[in-house]
């Protein structure tokens with residue numbers, strides 16, 4: 711049975727669902743584009759976690775509340791994963807660092823929001839636990855990517871990562887509404 715969340719929470723969870731779907735497709739994009747053993751092991755490991763996040767969010771957000779732009783989020787994820795592979799694996803690691811840093815902040819904002827609301831009609835605790843768990847995994851993903859990146863960021867990498875972060879922010883704004 712579909713749960714009727716407060717509107718603001720429905721929007722937040724819709725963006726989380728879109729984001730986790732996008733994340734799954736980032737790692738699929740990497741696995742499609744790269745033959746590098748280290749990169750593939752990295753992507754397979756992260757893909758496993760993101761798939762679990764997606765299942766978890768799907769279990770609390772029924773299809774009628776999900777974004778209507780899901781094919782677009784898949785495509786964007788795939789592009790964000792596959793394009794850096796064509797440049798080199800360093801760029802992939804910096805890209806994942808940028809994406810996961812964004813997701814870390816995104817989840818933190820939502821966790822803080824849940825902490826600040828006073829709604830006696832609704833028990834947010836299980837959603838809060840889920841977001842905390844997802845956030846902890848995203849931080850591990852970010853740190854792993856950061857550790858694997860052996861070179862510092864070039865001007866091009868900085869620009870690309872900034873574009874990825876801005877793109878993520880725009881995607882969240884759309885996914886909250888559509």
Ligand SMILES: [Fe+2]
Nearest residue numbers: 730733760763
């Ligand atoms: Fe995730």
Ligand SMILES: [Fe+2]
Nearest residue numbers: 810847848851
């Ligand atoms: Fe992640």
